[in-house]
Amino acid sequence: MNRPLMGLVIGGILGALDGGTAFFSAPELRNELAGIVMGSSLKGVVAGLVTGLIVRRMGSLPLAALVGVVVAFVLAIPIAYMNATYYENVSYYWKIILPPTLFGAFVGYLTVRYGKPAGRKAAA
Amino acid sequence: MSGLSDVTIRHLREVADWPSPGERYEVIEPIARGGMGKVYRARDHELERDVALKVLNLSRSGPDAARRMVREARIHAGLEHPGIVPIHDVGRLADGRVFYTMKLVRGTRLDAFTREHTDLDTLLRVFERICDAVAFAHAHGVIHRDLKPGNVMVGAFGEVLVMDWGVAKTLGGREAEGGARNEAAADDGEEEATGGWRARSGDSSRVISTGPETVSDPRVGPDTHPGTVLGTPGYMAPEQAAGNIERIDERTDVYALGMILRGFVTAVGGKPRRSLLALIARATEADPERRYDGVVQLADDVASFQAGRRVVAYRETAWEHAARIGYRFRTPILLILAYGLIRLLIFVLAGT
Numbered sequence: 509m510n511r512p513l514m515g516l517v518i519g520g521i522l523g524a525l526d527g528g529t530a531f532f533s534a535p536e537l538r539n540e541l542a543g544i545v546m547g548s549s550l551k552g553v554v555a556g557l558v559t560g561l562i563v564r565r566m567g568s569l570p571l572a573a574l575v576g577v578v579v580a581f582v583l584a585i586p587i588a589y590m591n592a593t594y595y596e597n598v599s600y601y602w603k604i605i606l607p608p609t610l611f612g613a614f615v616g617y618l619t620v621r622y623g624k625p626a627g628r629k630a631a632a
Numbered sequence: 633m634s635g636l637s638d639v640t641i642r643h644l645r646e647v648a649d650w651p652s653p654g655e656r657y658e659v660i661e662p663i664a665r666g667g668m669g670k671v672y673r674a675r676d677h678e679l680e681r682d683v684a685l686k687v688l689n690l691s692r693s694g695p696d697a698a699r700r701m702v703r704e705a706r707i708h709a710g711l712e713h714p715g716i717v718p719i720h721d722v723g724r725l726a727d728g729r730v731f732y733t734m735k736l737v738r739g740t741r742l743d744a745f746t747r748e749h750t751d752l753d754t755l756l757r758v759f760e761r762i763c764d765a766v767a768f769a770h771a772h773g774v775i776h777r778d779l780k781p782g783n784v785m786v787g788a789f790g791e792v793l794v795m796d797w798g799v800a801k802t803l804g805g806r807e808a809e810g811g812a813r814n815e816a817a818a819d820d821g822e823e824e825a826t827g828g829w830r831a832r833s834g835d836s837s838r839v840i841s842t843g844p845e846t847v848s849d850p851r852v853g854p855d856t857h858p859g860t861v862l863g864t865p866g867y868m869a870p871e872q873a874a875g876n877i878e879r880i881d882e883r884t885d886v887y888a889l890g891m892i893l894r895g896f897v898t899a900v901g902g903k904p905r906r907s908l909l910a911l912i913a914r915a916t917e918a919d920p921e922r923r924y925d926g927v928v929q930l931a932d933d934v935a936s937f938q939a940g941r942r943v944v945a946y947r948e949t950a951w952e953h954a955a956r957i958g959y960r961f962r963t964p965i966l967l968i969l970a971y972g973l974i975r976l977l978i979f980v981l982a983g984t
Contacts, residue, residue, distance in 0.1 A: 533978045569963065603978055610971045617963055 514623030515560025515615055516553050522611045523552015533603060551587060551608070555580045556615050563619055564626040572620035573613040580612025581605065651687045651725050657733065659685060669701075673736060676720075683720055687731035698730045705732040707774055708797045715765025717795050737793055742892075743781035746899045755896040756938050758784075761792035763889065763931035769794075770882045770927055773803040777880065779888035780867040781895060801880060867891045870918045883920040886930055890915025890923075893934075908937055910946035 509517070527548025530537055537544060559579045563572045588604035591597075636644075649670065651659050657674045663684070664671040674685040688697050702722065709719040722732040740748070742758070749755060762784055766776060776783075776797060783796040869887035871879040894912050897904045911933050917923045924930040929944070937943050940960035948956065958965060 529975055533975065573963070573967075599981075607971060607974050607978070610967065610974055614964065614967045614971070617967065 509623055510560075511564040511619050511623035511625065512557055512560035515556035515558075515563075515619040517556070518618050519552035519554070519556020519559070519615050520549050521552070522614060523555070523608070524549040526552065526608050526611050529607070547587070548608070551583055552611070552615075555583050555608075555612060556619070558583075559612070559616050560619050560623065563616060564623075566620055566625075569617055569620055572616040574616065576612035576614065576616025576619070577609055578612070580615070581609045584608050645690075649690050651685065651729070651731060652727075653685065653687075653723065653725055653731055657683070657685060674733065676733070682736045683733040684736045685731055685733045687725065688729050690727065690729065698728075701730040701732070704798055704800070705730075707800055707802060708732075708734070711769050711772060711774060711797070713765055713768040715761055715792055715794055716769070716797075717793050737785045737787070737795065739785040739787035739791070739793070741782060742784035742786060745786045746781060746896060750900050752896065752900045753938065755900065756934055758786060758792055759889075759893060759896065760931055760934060762794060762892070763927050763934070765792070765794040766885055766889065767927040767931065769797075769800075770885070775801045775803065775880060775882060776885050776888075777801055777872065778864055778867070779885055779892065780864050781892060782864075784892075801877075803881065869920065871920060879920060881920070882926045883923045886915050886923050886927055887917075887920075889927065889930060905937075906952075907943040907946040907948065911937060911943055914945035 524545055527545035528541070530544045530548075531541055534544075555576075559572075559576045562575050562579070566572050566575070584605040588601045591604055592600040646662075651672065653659065653674070656678050657676055660673045660675060660682075662670050663673050669686065669688040672685045672687070674683050675681075676683050686701075688701055705719055705722045708716075709722075712718065717737055718735050720733045720735070722730070724730055742762075745758070746755065762779075766779065769776060774797070776794065777799045778796055779794070783794065785793045785795060787793065865873070867888040869880075869884045872884050872887075890912050893915065897908065897912065911930075914922070914933075915924055915930055924933070924945075933943050933945055940956060942948065942953075942956070
């Protein structure tokens with residue numbers, strides 16, 4: 509599987525898992541859990557795809573993890589801002605930014621570790 | 633009548649031995665020598681490049697030696713692999729001696745390389761490349777029989793070349809005997825070697841190991857007879873040291889490779905992992921039946937060791953197994969733990 513696709517899949521799965529943890533971390537939002545999981549998955553898919561595109565020729569795993577962190581962090585900021593403003597709760601900043609940022613490192617790492625780098629053709 | 637001095641005799645011998653390979657090659661300087669002959673740097677005027685030219689000494693140029701030389705060249709030429717020095721040409725000098733030319737290798741001999749690089753990963757990568765070349769030879773029915781750090785060159789770009797196929801044995805029955813090659817000279821540094829023969833003493837641009845020399849019997853004919861000992865003490869498998877020709881096969885080279893690996897571990901120092909020691913012990917078992925079946929299996933185990941996978945030669949405990957898996961997947965494990973910690977903190981803080 510090429511790296512952008514790998515990033516997309518891993519990002520989607522981890523995004524869904526991360527969204528699902530809101531069940532515990534934000535009990536007041538349990539009735540909105542489906543929307544949170546879908547939104548988080550979508551964010552994970554986008555973050556994974558962007559990470560996969562950036563790291564498609566990368567050889568360094570730590571660097572790939574760093575790319576994942578940065579991408580996830582940047583994507584999480586506007587979502588955290590919207591939620592924090594809408595619910596008037598500043599704690600959403602770190603609740604929404606911090607965990608996915610760590611998952612971003614995971615996405616970057618796994619994408620480079622298991623994704624096929626660009627420019628390498630499959631044997632006939 | 634006064635006798636000639638040793639220096640004069642040596643000079644006269646060198647002059648008499650100096651090859652005249654015709655118009656194509658111009659012999660420039662000797663770069664290595666053995667009991668049976670010499671290797672020279674020569675200029676190939678046709679292709680405008682320097683080559684190594686190996687030729688028998690005049691005193692050793694009987695029909696048997698010539699046959700051995702041609703046979704050696706043919707076996708060597710049959711091994712076309714990036715890890716084996718390529719042969720370019722074979723021919724006869726005007727005086728009837730056989731010569732062959734091959735690539736002039738520039739680089740560092742493995743014994744010198746090991747002194748300069750004490751990082752185990754680097755050395756194991758080199759080792760895997762040696763295994764690639766030797767496995768290729770084995771696949772073509774050729775056993776090297778004299779694998780040692782002195783017969784491996786590491787190039788400036790990381791290329792690894794296995795040299796000196798002079799005592800190689802073909803499993804089909806043909807053999808190439810380079811003959812006695814016991815003369816040594818020594819200094820340290822870089823070497824331009826060919827066929828692994830001994831570089832000239834006093835030439836500071838080349839290296840020679842202070843390690844053990846190849847042992848061989850100059851009386852042997854083109855075929856090796858039972859009881860003939862060819863190889864290098866310290867790297868020779870027991871069956872080879874005993875002259876047990878019948879038992880020499882791929883596992884004889886496995887033993888020598890195991891000894892090279894042992895040298896790496898010694899050079900690196902520190903306390904080696906048990907699995908690596910077990911791997912070396914398996915490769916250097918006295919009984920060939922208990923060694924790895926071939927170089928491929930040895931190389932696979934080395935690759936497993938490098939990748940943090942289970943090594944066939946070592947039966948690990950449950951704790952060692954867990955520790956190995958943990959170390960192999962340390963990055964994802966750390967990331968999961970960090971994520972779990974953050975989630976736990978958020979959960980705890982959300983409850984307050």
